[in-house]
Amino acid sequence: MTTSALPARHTSSNQRWKTLRKQLPNYLFVLPHFFFFAVFLLYPIVRGVQISLYDWKIMLKDQNFIGVANYQALLRDRMFWEVLGNTAEFMIITVIINVILALFVATGLKHKFFGSDFLRVLFYAPGILSVSVIGIIGIRVWDTQIGIINYFATTMLGLPRVSWLGNPDIVIPALALTTVWWTFGFPMLVFIAGLHNIPEQLYEAAKIDGAGHFGTFRHITLPLIMPTMLFVVVTQFIAHMQVFAQPYIITGGGPGNASRSATMYLYETAWKFFRFGYASAIAVALAAIMIVVTIILFSIMRRRTEY
Template structure:
Protein backbone atom coordinates (compact mmCIF):
# COMPACT_ATOMS: atom_id res chain seq x y z
CA UNK A 1 0.00 0.00 0.00
CA UNK A 2 1.46 3.38 -0.99
CA UNK A 3 2.23 6.01 1.70
CA UNK A 4 0.27 9.24 1.34
CA UNK A 5 2.29 12.50 1.82
CA UNK A 6 1.01 16.02 2.38
CA UNK A 7 2.22 19.18 0.65
CA UNK A 8 5.08 19.61 3.12
CA UNK A 9 6.48 16.25 2.20
CA UNK A 10 5.89 14.58 5.58
CA UNK A 11 4.27 11.13 5.39
CA UNK A 12 0.74 10.50 6.62
CA UNK A 13 -0.94 7.32 7.79
CA UNK A 14 -2.59 5.35 4.98
CA UNK A 15 -6.31 5.73 4.54
CA UNK A 16 -8.43 2.87 5.87
CA UNK A 17 -11.12 1.13 3.81
CA UNK A 18 -14.43 2.60 4.94
CA UNK A 19 -16.16 -0.80 4.29
CA UNK A 20 -14.32 -3.56 6.18
CA UNK A 21 -14.71 -7.10 4.84
CA UNK A 22 -17.13 -9.24 6.82
CA UNK A 23 -15.66 -12.14 8.77
CA UNK A 24 -16.37 -15.64 7.54
CA UNK A 25 -18.38 -17.70 9.98
CA UNK A 26 -18.42 -21.48 9.97
CA UNK A 27 -21.90 -22.88 10.43
CA UNK A 28 -22.39 -26.40 11.77
CA UNK A 29 -24.77 -28.44 9.67
CA UNK A 30 -27.11 -30.35 11.95
CA UNK A 31 -27.56 -33.01 9.24
CA UNK A 32 -24.22 -34.51 10.26
CA UNK A 33 -25.71 -35.39 13.63
CA UNK A 34 -28.41 -37.48 11.96
CA UNK A 35 -25.97 -39.16 9.56
CA UNK A 36 -23.31 -39.91 12.19
CA UNK A 37 -24.98 -43.01 13.78
CA UNK A 38 -25.38 -44.68 10.38
CA UNK A 39 -21.82 -43.84 9.41
CA UNK A 40 -20.51 -45.30 12.66
CA UNK A 41 -22.56 -48.50 12.26
CA UNK A 42 -21.42 -48.94 8.65
CA UNK A 43 -17.79 -48.30 9.58
CA UNK A 44 -17.80 -50.70 12.53
CA UNK A 45 -19.96 -53.54 11.25
CA UNK A 46 -19.39 -53.41 7.46
CA UNK A 47 -16.27 -51.49 6.42
CA UNK A 48 -13.99 -52.74 9.19
CA UNK A 49 -14.88 -56.47 8.73
CA UNK A 50 -14.32 -56.13 4.97
CA UNK A 51 -10.88 -54.64 5.49
CA UNK A 52 -10.11 -57.21 8.19
CA UNK A 53 -11.09 -60.11 5.92
CA UNK A 54 -8.84 -58.80 3.16
CA UNK A 55 -5.98 -58.60 5.66
CA UNK A 56 -6.69 -62.08 7.00
CA UNK A 57 -6.72 -63.59 3.49
CA UNK A 58 -3.04 -62.62 3.20
CA UNK A 59 -2.11 -64.46 6.40
CA UNK A 60 -2.09 -68.01 7.66
CA UNK A 61 -4.81 -66.98 10.09
CA UNK A 62 -6.13 -69.69 12.38
CA UNK A 63 -8.31 -69.21 15.43
CA UNK A 64 -6.37 -69.90 18.60
CA UNK A 65 -2.97 -69.93 16.89
CA UNK A 66 -0.05 -68.30 18.70
CA UNK A 67 0.92 -66.37 15.57
CA UNK A 68 -0.62 -65.62 12.20
CA UNK A 69 2.30 -65.19 9.78
CA UNK A 70 2.00 -63.19 6.60
CA UNK A 71 1.85 -65.48 3.55
CA UNK A 72 0.96 -63.07 0.76
CA UNK A 73 -1.10 -64.76 -1.97
CA UNK A 74 -0.44 -68.29 -0.68
CA UNK A 75 -4.10 -68.81 0.24
CA UNK A 76 -5.20 -67.81 -3.24
CA UNK A 77 -2.62 -70.09 -4.87
CA UNK A 78 -3.79 -72.98 -2.70
CA UNK A 79 -7.37 -72.18 -3.64
CA UNK A 80 -6.47 -72.37 -7.31
CA UNK A 81 -5.31 -75.98 -6.84
CA UNK A 82 -8.16 -76.96 -4.50
CA UNK A 83 -10.35 -79.46 -6.35
CA UNK A 84 -13.04 -79.27 -3.71
CA UNK A 85 -13.37 -75.52 -4.23
CA UNK A 86 -13.80 -76.01 -7.98
CA UNK A 87 -16.44 -78.65 -7.31
CA UNK A 88 -18.26 -76.24 -4.99
CA UNK A 89 -18.00 -73.49 -7.62
CA UNK A 90 -19.43 -75.85 -10.26
CA UNK A 91 -22.37 -76.68 -7.99
CA UNK A 92 -22.96 -72.99 -7.29
CA UNK A 93 -22.90 -72.04 -10.98
CA UNK A 94 -25.25 -74.88 -11.96
CA UNK A 95 -27.67 -73.92 -9.19
CA UNK A 96 -27.52 -70.23 -10.12
CA UNK A 97 -28.13 -70.84 -13.82
CA UNK A 98 -30.91 -73.34 -13.19
CA UNK A 99 -32.76 -71.24 -10.63
CA UNK A 100 -32.30 -67.94 -12.49
CA UNK A 101 -33.56 -69.26 -15.82
CA UNK A 102 -36.29 -71.36 -14.24
CA UNK A 103 -37.77 -68.73 -11.98
CA UNK A 104 -37.67 -65.98 -14.63
CA UNK A 105 -39.32 -68.11 -17.33
CA UNK A 106 -41.87 -69.63 -14.95
CA UNK A 107 -42.53 -66.28 -13.28
CA UNK A 108 -43.08 -64.68 -16.67
CA UNK A 109 -45.54 -67.41 -17.67
CA UNK A 110 -47.47 -67.15 -14.39
CA UNK A 111 -47.56 -63.35 -14.52
CA UNK A 112 -48.95 -63.50 -18.06
CA UNK A 113 -51.74 -65.83 -16.97
CA UNK A 114 -52.60 -63.84 -13.82
CA UNK A 115 -52.45 -60.38 -15.36
CA UNK A 116 -56.16 -59.74 -15.12
CA UNK A 117 -57.38 -58.81 -11.65
CA UNK A 118 -60.06 -61.24 -10.53
CA UNK A 119 -60.80 -62.91 -7.21
CA UNK A 120 -59.18 -66.20 -8.20
CA UNK A 121 -56.13 -64.51 -9.77
CA UNK A 122 -55.60 -62.59 -6.53
CA UNK A 123 -55.84 -65.85 -4.60
CA UNK A 124 -53.33 -67.55 -6.90
CA UNK A 125 -50.93 -64.60 -6.66
CA UNK A 126 -50.95 -64.94 -2.88
CA UNK A 127 -50.39 -68.68 -3.11
CA UNK A 128 -47.44 -68.29 -5.48
CA UNK A 129 -45.89 -65.46 -3.44
CA UNK A 130 -46.26 -67.14 -0.04
CA UNK A 131 -43.16 -69.43 -0.33
CA UNK A 132 -40.96 -66.38 -0.95
CA UNK A 133 -41.94 -64.95 2.44
CA UNK A 134 -40.95 -68.14 4.27
CA UNK A 135 -37.42 -68.60 5.57
CA UNK A 136 -35.01 -70.60 3.45
CA UNK A 137 -34.17 -72.81 6.42
CA UNK A 138 -37.85 -73.54 7.04
CA UNK A 139 -38.38 -74.31 3.35
CA UNK A 140 -35.38 -76.63 3.33
CA UNK A 141 -36.52 -78.54 6.41
CA UNK A 142 -40.07 -78.92 5.11
CA UNK A 143 -38.92 -80.22 1.74
CA UNK A 144 -36.40 -82.52 3.41
CA UNK A 145 -39.25 -84.24 5.25
CA UNK A 146 -41.47 -84.27 2.15
CA UNK A 147 -38.73 -86.01 0.15
CA UNK A 148 -37.67 -88.40 2.90
CA UNK A 149 -37.74 -91.99 1.55
CA UNK A 150 -39.21 -93.35 4.80
CA UNK A 151 -41.80 -90.82 5.96
CA UNK A 152 -42.01 -88.38 3.04
CA UNK A 153 -45.33 -87.63 1.39
CA UNK A 154 -43.83 -87.44 -2.11
CA UNK A 155 -42.70 -91.06 -2.13
CA UNK A 156 -45.95 -92.10 -0.43
CA UNK A 157 -47.97 -90.49 -3.23
CA UNK A 158 -45.75 -92.13 -5.84
CA UNK A 159 -46.35 -95.45 -4.12
CA UNK A 160 -50.10 -94.90 -4.35
CA UNK A 161 -49.65 -94.34 -8.08
CA UNK A 162 -47.90 -97.68 -8.43
CA UNK A 163 -44.25 -96.59 -8.29
CA UNK A 164 -42.58 -99.39 -6.32
CA UNK A 165 -39.05 -97.97 -6.40
CA UNK A 166 -39.32 -94.18 -5.94
CA UNK A 167 -36.24 -92.04 -6.59
CA UNK A 168 -33.82 -91.22 -3.79
CA UNK A 169 -34.27 -87.49 -4.20
CA UNK A 170 -31.70 -86.21 -1.71
CA UNK A 171 -29.62 -89.37 -1.33
CA UNK A 172 -28.58 -89.72 -4.99
CA UNK A 173 -25.55 -87.83 -6.29
CA UNK A 174 -27.29 -87.34 -9.64
CA UNK A 175 -30.68 -86.21 -8.29
CA UNK A 176 -29.76 -84.16 -5.21
CA UNK A 177 -28.70 -81.00 -7.03
CA UNK A 178 -31.62 -80.98 -9.52
CA UNK A 179 -33.98 -81.46 -6.58
CA UNK A 180 -32.46 -78.49 -4.74
CA UNK A 181 -32.75 -76.42 -7.94
CA UNK A 182 -36.45 -77.25 -8.26
CA UNK A 183 -37.03 -76.27 -4.62
CA UNK A 184 -35.12 -73.03 -5.22
CA UNK A 185 -37.34 -72.19 -8.19
CA UNK A 186 -40.46 -72.99 -6.17
CA UNK A 187 -39.20 -70.74 -3.37
CA UNK A 188 -38.39 -67.68 -5.50
CA UNK A 189 -40.80 -67.78 -8.43
CA UNK A 190 -43.39 -65.75 -6.50
CA UNK A 191 -41.04 -62.77 -6.21
CA UNK A 192 -40.29 -62.83 -9.92
CA UNK A 193 -43.99 -63.14 -10.71
CA UNK A 194 -44.89 -60.07 -8.63
CA UNK A 195 -42.16 -57.90 -10.17
CA UNK A 196 -43.03 -58.90 -13.73
CA UNK A 197 -46.75 -58.55 -13.03
CA UNK A 198 -46.17 -54.99 -11.84
CA UNK A 199 -44.23 -54.29 -15.04
CA UNK A 200 -47.01 -55.71 -17.20
CA UNK A 201 -49.62 -53.54 -15.54
CA UNK A 202 -47.59 -50.44 -16.46
CA UNK A 203 -47.80 -51.18 -20.20
CA UNK A 204 -50.33 -48.78 -21.80
CA UNK A 205 -53.43 -50.50 -23.17
CA UNK A 206 -53.18 -48.35 -26.30
CA UNK A 207 -50.14 -50.34 -27.43
CA UNK A 208 -52.09 -53.59 -27.30
CA UNK A 209 -55.02 -52.02 -29.13
CA UNK A 210 -52.73 -50.72 -31.86
CA UNK A 211 -51.09 -54.14 -32.21
CA UNK A 212 -54.53 -55.81 -32.48
CA UNK A 213 -55.56 -53.35 -35.19
CA UNK A 214 -52.41 -54.30 -37.10
CA UNK A 215 -53.50 -57.93 -36.95
CA UNK A 216 -51.03 -59.12 -34.30
CA UNK A 217 -52.02 -62.28 -32.46
CA UNK A 218 -51.49 -63.03 -28.76
CA UNK A 219 -47.95 -64.33 -29.22
CA UNK A 220 -46.99 -61.41 -31.50
CA UNK A 221 -48.38 -58.91 -29.00
CA UNK A 222 -46.42 -60.62 -26.23
CA UNK A 223 -43.10 -60.53 -28.11
CA UNK A 224 -43.44 -57.04 -29.61
CA UNK A 225 -45.23 -55.16 -26.83
CA UNK A 226 -44.94 -56.97 -23.51
CA UNK A 227 -41.35 -58.20 -23.58
CA UNK A 228 -39.76 -54.87 -24.63
CA UNK A 229 -41.69 -53.09 -21.89
CA UNK A 230 -40.56 -55.68 -19.35
CA UNK A 231 -36.85 -55.34 -20.12
CA UNK A 232 -35.99 -53.36 -16.93
CA UNK A 233 -38.02 -55.75 -14.77
CA UNK A 234 -36.42 -58.78 -16.42
CA UNK A 235 -32.96 -57.32 -15.84
CA UNK A 236 -33.76 -56.64 -12.19
CA UNK A 237 -35.16 -60.10 -11.49
CA UNK A 238 -32.33 -61.86 -13.34
CA UNK A 239 -29.70 -59.85 -11.49
CA UNK A 240 -31.29 -60.52 -8.11
CA UNK A 241 -31.67 -64.23 -8.88
CA UNK A 242 -28.03 -64.46 -9.99
CA UNK A 243 -26.58 -62.71 -6.96
CA UNK A 244 -28.81 -64.70 -4.61
CA UNK A 245 -27.93 -67.98 -6.31
CA UNK A 246 -24.19 -67.36 -6.06
CA UNK A 247 -24.64 -66.95 -2.30
CA UNK A 248 -26.35 -70.34 -1.92
CA UNK A 249 -26.08 -71.66 1.63
CA UNK A 250 -29.26 -71.96 3.69
CA UNK A 251 -31.13 -74.27 1.35
CA UNK A 252 -28.41 -76.88 0.91
CA UNK A 253 -27.37 -76.62 4.54
CA UNK A 254 -30.87 -77.51 5.74
CA UNK A 255 -31.74 -80.01 2.98
CA UNK A 256 -28.58 -81.99 2.22
CA UNK A 257 -25.75 -80.61 4.32
CA UNK A 258 -23.69 -80.45 1.11
CA UNK A 259 -24.01 -84.17 0.39
CA UNK A 260 -24.09 -86.74 -0.80
CA UNK A 261 -20.34 -86.76 -1.52
CA UNK A 262 -20.19 -82.96 -1.89
CA UNK A 263 -22.63 -83.10 -4.83
CA UNK A 264 -24.61 -80.11 -3.45
CA UNK A 265 -21.88 -78.28 -1.56
CA UNK A 266 -21.80 -74.59 -2.54
CA UNK A 267 -18.95 -72.10 -2.30
CA UNK A 268 -20.47 -70.39 0.74
CA UNK A 269 -20.94 -73.75 2.45
CA UNK A 270 -17.31 -74.63 1.78
CA UNK A 271 -16.36 -71.22 3.18
CA UNK A 272 -18.42 -71.94 6.28
CA UNK A 273 -16.68 -75.26 6.85
CA UNK A 274 -13.20 -73.82 6.44
CA UNK A 275 -13.88 -70.79 8.59
CA UNK A 276 -16.25 -71.96 11.33
CA UNK A 277 -15.57 -75.71 11.52
CA UNK A 278 -11.86 -75.97 10.78
CA UNK A 279 -11.20 -72.35 11.93
CA UNK A 280 -8.93 -71.57 8.98
CA UNK A 281 -10.03 -67.97 8.79
CA UNK A 282 -7.32 -66.88 6.37
CA UNK A 283 -8.30 -69.51 3.81
CA UNK A 284 -12.01 -68.80 4.35
CA UNK A 285 -11.39 -65.09 3.79
CA UNK A 286 -9.67 -65.87 0.49
CA UNK A 287 -12.71 -67.90 -0.59
CA UNK A 288 -14.96 -64.98 0.35
CA UNK A 289 -12.95 -62.50 -1.71
CA UNK A 290 -12.88 -64.79 -4.75
CA UNK A 291 -16.66 -65.17 -4.52
CA UNK A 292 -17.03 -61.40 -4.16
CA UNK A 293 -15.01 -60.82 -7.34
CA UNK A 294 -17.10 -63.42 -9.20
CA UNK A 295 -20.38 -61.81 -8.12
CA UNK A 296 -19.07 -58.35 -9.02
CA UNK A 297 -17.90 -59.50 -12.47
CA UNK A 298 -21.15 -61.33 -13.27
CA UNK A 299 -23.26 -58.36 -12.17
CA UNK A 300 -21.17 -55.93 -14.21
CA UNK A 301 -21.43 -58.20 -17.27
CA UNK A 302 -25.21 -58.42 -16.98
CA UNK A 303 -25.53 -54.64 -16.66
CA UNK A 304 -23.25 -54.10 -19.64
CA UNK A 305 -25.28 -56.50 -21.80
CA UNK A 306 -28.46 -54.73 -20.75
CA UNK A 307 -27.04 -51.31 -21.65
CA UNK A 308 -25.91 -52.56 -25.06
CA UNK A 309 -29.39 -53.92 -25.78
CA UNK A 310 -30.95 -50.63 -24.70
CA UNK A 311 -28.58 -48.79 -27.02
CA UNK A 312 -29.59 -50.98 -29.93
Protein backbone atom coordinates in the same frame (compact mmCIF):
# COMPACT_ATOMS: atom_id res chain seq x y z
CA MET B 1 -10.09 -5.45 -11.51
CA THR B 2 -7.58 -7.06 -9.18
CA THR B 3 -8.46 -4.82 -6.30
CA SER B 4 -12.15 -5.61 -6.56
CA ALA B 5 -11.50 -9.33 -6.92
CA LEU B 6 -9.89 -9.65 -3.53
CA PRO B 7 -12.78 -8.64 -1.32
CA ALA B 8 -15.11 -10.61 -3.61
CA ARG B 9 -13.16 -13.80 -3.03
CA HIS B 10 -13.09 -13.01 0.62
CA THR B 11 -16.86 -12.76 0.84
CA SER B 12 -17.34 -15.89 -1.26
CA SER B 13 -15.14 -17.95 1.03
CA ASN B 14 -16.93 -16.36 3.93
CA GLN B 15 -20.19 -17.30 2.28
CA ARG B 16 -18.99 -20.84 1.79
CA TRP B 17 -17.99 -21.12 5.42
CA LYS B 18 -21.41 -19.82 6.39
CA THR B 19 -23.28 -22.38 4.30
CA LEU B 20 -20.99 -25.11 5.57
CA ARG B 21 -21.73 -24.12 9.14
CA LYS B 22 -25.41 -24.17 8.33
CA GLN B 23 -25.08 -27.58 6.70
CA LEU B 24 -22.96 -29.07 9.46
CA PRO B 25 -25.91 -30.32 11.58
CA ASN B 26 -27.15 -32.25 8.54
CA TYR B 27 -24.39 -34.77 9.16
CA LEU B 28 -26.22 -35.74 12.34
CA PHE B 29 -28.88 -37.34 10.14
CA VAL B 30 -26.51 -39.65 8.30
CA LEU B 31 -23.95 -40.22 11.03
CA PRO B 32 -25.82 -42.81 13.14
CA HIS B 33 -26.26 -45.16 10.20
CA PHE B 34 -22.87 -44.39 8.75
CA PHE B 35 -21.20 -45.39 12.00
CA PHE B 36 -22.60 -48.94 11.82
CA PHE B 37 -22.15 -49.01 8.05
CA ALA B 38 -18.47 -48.20 8.49
CA VAL B 39 -17.93 -50.63 11.37
CA PHE B 40 -19.88 -53.63 10.05
CA LEU B 41 -19.60 -53.19 6.28
CA LEU B 42 -16.76 -50.98 5.09
CA TYR B 43 -14.19 -52.05 7.66
CA PRO B 44 -14.97 -55.79 7.26
CA ILE B 45 -14.53 -55.53 3.47
CA VAL B 46 -11.02 -54.13 3.85
CA ARG B 47 -10.24 -56.37 6.80
CA GLY B 48 -11.51 -59.45 4.92
CA VAL B 49 -9.03 -58.88 2.11
CA GLN B 50 -6.28 -58.36 4.68
CA ILE B 51 -7.08 -61.54 6.63
CA SER B 52 -6.97 -63.52 3.40
CA LEU B 53 -3.25 -62.71 3.18
CA TYR B 54 -2.57 -64.42 6.52
CA ASP B 55 -2.50 -68.02 7.64
CA TRP B 56 -5.12 -66.86 10.13
CA LYS B 57 -5.92 -69.32 12.92
CA ILE B 58 -8.33 -68.17 15.59
CA MET B 59 -6.28 -69.43 18.56
CA LEU B 60 -3.02 -67.74 17.61
CA LYS B 61 -1.90 -64.46 19.15
CA ASP B 62 0.33 -63.42 16.26
CA GLN B 63 -0.91 -64.26 12.82
CA ASN B 64 1.42 -65.47 10.14
CA PHE B 65 1.59 -63.31 6.98
CA ILE B 66 1.78 -65.53 3.90
CA GLY B 67 0.99 -63.15 1.04
CA VAL B 68 -1.06 -64.64 -1.76
CA ALA B 69 -0.37 -68.23 -0.70
CA ASN B 70 -4.02 -68.77 0.23
CA TYR B 71 -5.04 -67.73 -3.28
CA GLN B 72 -2.43 -69.99 -4.85
CA ALA B 73 -3.74 -72.87 -2.74
CA LEU B 74 -7.28 -71.94 -3.77
CA LEU B 75 -6.43 -72.26 -7.46
CA ARG B 76 -5.19 -75.81 -6.84
CA ASP B 77 -8.02 -76.69 -4.46
CA ARG B 78 -10.19 -79.23 -6.34
CA MET B 79 -12.87 -78.91 -3.68
CA PHE B 80 -13.15 -75.16 -4.29
CA TRP B 81 -13.74 -75.65 -8.00
CA GLU B 82 -16.20 -78.41 -7.31
CA VAL B 83 -18.30 -76.35 -4.90
CA LEU B 84 -18.09 -73.41 -7.30
CA GLY B 85 -19.44 -75.63 -10.08
CA ASN B 86 -22.22 -76.90 -7.81
CA THR B 87 -23.15 -73.34 -6.86
CA ALA B 88 -23.17 -72.15 -10.46
CA GLU B 89 -25.34 -75.10 -11.51
CA PHE B 90 -27.76 -74.47 -8.64
CA MET B 91 -27.89 -70.73 -9.38
CA ILE B 92 -28.44 -71.14 -13.13
CA ILE B 93 -31.26 -73.67 -12.72
CA THR B 94 -32.94 -71.65 -9.96
CA VAL B 95 -32.70 -68.30 -11.75
CA ILE B 96 -33.90 -69.63 -15.11
CA ILE B 97 -36.90 -71.50 -13.68
CA ASN B 98 -37.71 -68.66 -11.28
CA VAL B 99 -37.67 -66.04 -14.03
CA ILE B 100 -39.68 -68.08 -16.54
CA LEU B 101 -42.22 -69.25 -13.98
CA ALA B 102 -42.55 -65.80 -12.41
CA LEU B 103 -43.03 -64.08 -15.77
CA PHE B 104 -45.56 -66.71 -16.87
CA VAL B 105 -47.59 -66.40 -13.67
CA ALA B 106 -47.31 -62.60 -13.71
CA THR B 107 -48.67 -62.47 -17.27
CA GLY B 108 -51.66 -64.53 -16.11
CA LEU B 109 -52.29 -62.57 -12.92
CA LYS B 110 -51.78 -59.13 -14.48
CA HIS B 111 -55.46 -58.73 -15.33
CA LYS B 112 -57.94 -59.23 -12.53
CA PHE B 113 -60.16 -62.28 -12.52
CA PHE B 114 -62.10 -64.09 -9.83
CA GLY B 115 -59.54 -65.00 -7.15
CA SER B 116 -56.51 -63.43 -8.84
CA ASP B 117 -55.62 -61.41 -5.74
CA PHE B 118 -55.90 -64.54 -3.63
CA LEU B 119 -53.53 -66.43 -5.94
CA ARG B 120 -51.06 -63.56 -5.77
CA VAL B 121 -51.04 -63.73 -1.97
CA LEU B 122 -50.84 -67.52 -2.03
CA PHE B 123 -47.92 -67.73 -4.45
CA TYR B 124 -45.84 -65.36 -2.37
CA ALA B 125 -46.68 -67.14 0.90
CA PRO B 126 -43.78 -69.67 0.96
CA GLY B 127 -41.40 -66.72 0.70
CA ILE B 128 -42.23 -65.54 4.20
CA LEU B 129 -41.20 -68.84 5.79
CA SER B 130 -37.76 -69.26 7.33
CA VAL B 131 -35.26 -71.28 5.34
CA SER B 132 -35.04 -73.58 8.39
CA VAL B 133 -38.69 -74.45 7.88
CA ILE B 134 -38.11 -74.90 4.14
CA GLY B 135 -35.32 -77.32 5.04
CA ILE B 136 -37.50 -79.40 7.35
CA ILE B 137 -40.20 -79.58 4.68
CA GLY B 138 -37.68 -80.21 1.91
CA ILE B 139 -36.18 -83.26 3.62
CA ARG B 140 -39.57 -84.93 3.60
CA VAL B 141 -40.65 -83.73 0.17
CA TRP B 142 -37.74 -85.54 -1.50
CA ASP B 143 -37.42 -88.53 0.86
CA THR B 144 -37.00 -91.82 -1.02
CA GLN B 145 -39.15 -93.98 1.23
CA ILE B 146 -41.89 -91.71 2.55
CA GLY B 147 -41.46 -88.46 0.59
CA ILE B 148 -44.34 -86.49 -0.92
CA ILE B 149 -42.93 -86.59 -4.46
CA ASN B 150 -42.37 -90.31 -4.44
CA TYR B 151 -45.83 -90.72 -2.89
CA PHE B 152 -47.47 -89.05 -5.88
CA ALA B 153 -45.08 -90.69 -8.33
CA THR B 154 -45.76 -94.21 -7.07
CA THR B 155 -49.43 -94.04 -6.11
CA MET B 156 -50.80 -91.78 -8.84
CA LEU B 157 -48.43 -92.24 -11.76
CA GLY B 158 -47.28 -95.75 -11.01
CA LEU B 159 -43.62 -94.77 -11.37
CA PRO B 160 -40.78 -96.42 -9.45
CA ARG B 161 -39.28 -94.68 -6.41
CA VAL B 162 -36.41 -92.33 -7.16
CA SER B 163 -33.62 -91.53 -4.72
CA TRP B 164 -33.72 -87.79 -5.48
CA LEU B 165 -31.22 -86.62 -2.91
CA GLY B 166 -29.01 -89.70 -3.11
CA ASN B 167 -28.21 -89.23 -6.78
CA PRO B 168 -25.35 -86.77 -7.43
CA ASP B 169 -26.89 -85.85 -10.82
CA ILE B 170 -30.34 -85.01 -9.48
CA VAL B 171 -29.59 -83.56 -6.07
CA ILE B 172 -28.84 -80.01 -7.28
CA PRO B 173 -31.92 -79.73 -9.51
CA ALA B 174 -33.96 -81.03 -6.54
CA LEU B 175 -32.54 -78.32 -4.28
CA ALA B 176 -33.08 -75.75 -7.03
CA LEU B 177 -36.75 -76.74 -7.37
CA THR B 178 -37.16 -76.50 -3.60
CA THR B 179 -35.72 -73.00 -3.81
CA VAL B 180 -38.02 -72.07 -6.69
CA TRP B 181 -40.97 -73.20 -4.59
CA TRP B 182 -39.73 -70.98 -1.79
CA THR B 183 -38.77 -67.86 -3.78
CA PHE B 184 -40.64 -67.49 -7.09
CA GLY B 185 -43.27 -65.24 -5.50
CA PHE B 186 -40.90 -62.29 -5.25
CA PRO B 187 -39.96 -62.03 -8.95
CA MET B 188 -43.62 -62.72 -9.76
CA LEU B 189 -44.74 -59.63 -7.83
CA VAL B 190 -41.99 -57.52 -9.36
CA PHE B 191 -42.97 -58.69 -12.85
CA ILE B 192 -46.65 -57.91 -12.22
CA ALA B 193 -45.66 -54.37 -11.28
CA GLY B 194 -43.43 -54.15 -14.36
CA LEU B 195 -46.18 -55.41 -16.66
CA HIS B 196 -48.58 -52.80 -15.31
CA ASN B 197 -46.14 -50.13 -16.43
CA ILE B 198 -46.46 -51.17 -20.07
CA PRO B 199 -49.07 -48.89 -21.70
CA GLU B 200 -52.24 -50.80 -22.59
CA GLN B 201 -52.53 -48.88 -25.91
CA LEU B 202 -49.53 -50.79 -27.23
CA TYR B 203 -51.40 -54.06 -26.81
CA GLU B 204 -54.52 -52.61 -28.41
CA ALA B 205 -52.49 -51.36 -31.35
CA ALA B 206 -50.89 -54.78 -31.75
CA LYS B 207 -54.31 -56.41 -31.65
CA ILE B 208 -55.53 -54.12 -34.44
CA ASP B 209 -52.45 -55.02 -36.43
CA GLY B 210 -53.46 -58.64 -36.04
CA ALA B 211 -50.63 -59.79 -33.80
CA GLY B 212 -51.20 -63.07 -31.96
CA HIS B 213 -50.59 -63.83 -28.31
CA PHE B 214 -47.08 -65.02 -28.93
CA GLY B 215 -46.28 -62.12 -31.22
CA THR B 216 -47.41 -59.50 -28.69
CA PHE B 217 -45.42 -61.24 -25.98
CA ARG B 218 -42.32 -61.46 -28.15
CA HIS B 219 -42.44 -57.92 -29.60
CA ILE B 220 -44.11 -55.85 -26.89
CA THR B 221 -43.98 -57.52 -23.48
CA LEU B 222 -40.47 -58.95 -23.66
CA PRO B 223 -38.59 -55.83 -24.84
CA LEU B 224 -40.51 -53.52 -22.50
CA ILE B 225 -40.09 -55.77 -19.47
CA MET B 226 -36.29 -55.79 -19.91
CA PRO B 227 -35.53 -53.16 -17.22
CA THR B 228 -37.55 -55.18 -14.71
CA MET B 229 -35.86 -58.34 -15.98
CA LEU B 230 -32.46 -56.77 -15.35
CA PHE B 231 -33.40 -56.02 -11.75
CA VAL B 232 -34.83 -59.51 -11.21
CA VAL B 233 -31.93 -61.39 -12.80
CA VAL B 234 -29.27 -59.42 -10.92
CA THR B 235 -30.96 -59.72 -7.50
CA GLN B 236 -31.70 -63.41 -8.12
CA PHE B 237 -28.13 -64.05 -9.20
CA ILE B 238 -26.70 -62.39 -6.09
CA ALA B 239 -29.13 -64.21 -3.80
CA HIS B 240 -28.72 -67.71 -5.22
CA MET B 241 -24.95 -67.60 -5.72
CA GLN B 242 -24.77 -67.33 -1.92
CA VAL B 243 -26.95 -70.39 -1.30
CA PHE B 244 -26.17 -72.00 2.03
CA ALA B 245 -29.05 -73.26 4.12
CA GLN B 246 -30.87 -75.44 1.59
CA PRO B 247 -27.93 -77.86 1.05
CA TYR B 248 -26.74 -77.39 4.64
CA ILE B 249 -30.06 -78.58 6.09
CA ILE B 250 -31.49 -80.84 3.42
CA THR B 251 -28.47 -82.78 2.15
CA GLY B 252 -25.54 -81.76 4.34
CA GLY B 253 -23.68 -81.19 1.06
CA GLY B 254 -24.05 -84.79 -0.02
CA PRO B 255 -24.02 -87.30 -1.51
CA GLY B 256 -20.26 -86.93 -1.19
CA ASN B 257 -19.74 -83.28 -2.08
CA ALA B 258 -22.28 -83.26 -4.88
CA SER B 259 -24.45 -80.52 -3.39
CA ARG B 260 -21.92 -78.64 -1.25
CA SER B 261 -22.16 -74.91 -2.10
CA ALA B 262 -19.41 -72.31 -2.08
CA THR B 263 -20.84 -70.50 0.95
CA MET B 264 -21.18 -73.83 2.75
CA TYR B 265 -17.53 -74.58 2.04
CA LEU B 266 -16.62 -71.12 3.32
CA TYR B 267 -18.68 -71.66 6.47
CA GLU B 268 -17.11 -75.04 7.18
CA THR B 269 -13.57 -73.83 6.50
CA ALA B 270 -14.04 -71.01 9.00
CA TRP B 271 -16.33 -72.38 11.69
CA LYS B 272 -15.61 -76.11 11.56
CA PHE B 273 -11.88 -76.10 10.77
CA PHE B 274 -11.13 -72.57 12.04
CA ARG B 275 -8.98 -71.67 9.02
CA PHE B 276 -10.08 -68.05 8.86
CA GLY B 277 -7.36 -66.93 6.47
CA TYR B 278 -8.20 -69.54 3.87
CA ALA B 279 -11.93 -68.97 4.38
CA SER B 280 -11.38 -65.24 3.76
CA ALA B 281 -9.63 -66.07 0.51
CA ILE B 282 -12.65 -68.15 -0.51
CA ALA B 283 -14.90 -65.20 0.39
CA VAL B 284 -12.86 -62.66 -1.58
CA ALA B 285 -12.65 -64.96 -4.61
CA LEU B 286 -16.41 -65.57 -4.49
CA ALA B 287 -17.08 -61.84 -4.16
CA ALA B 288 -14.75 -61.04 -7.07
CA ILE B 289 -16.47 -63.59 -9.30
CA MET B 290 -19.89 -62.25 -8.35
CA ILE B 291 -18.97 -58.61 -8.94
CA VAL B 292 -17.52 -59.41 -12.36
CA VAL B 293 -20.59 -61.41 -13.38
CA THR B 294 -22.91 -58.67 -12.08
CA ILE B 295 -21.10 -56.10 -14.20
CA ILE B 296 -21.29 -58.39 -17.24
CA LEU B 297 -24.99 -58.99 -16.66
CA PHE B 298 -25.56 -55.25 -16.42
CA SER B 299 -23.76 -54.48 -19.65
CA ILE B 300 -25.44 -57.30 -21.59
CA MET B 301 -28.94 -56.45 -20.42
CA ARG B 302 -28.41 -52.68 -20.77
CA ARG B 303 -27.52 -53.21 -24.40
CA ARG B 304 -30.59 -55.35 -24.95
CA THR B 305 -32.76 -52.73 -23.27
CA GLU B 306 -31.69 -50.01 -25.71
CA TYR B 307 -33.10 -51.73 -28.74
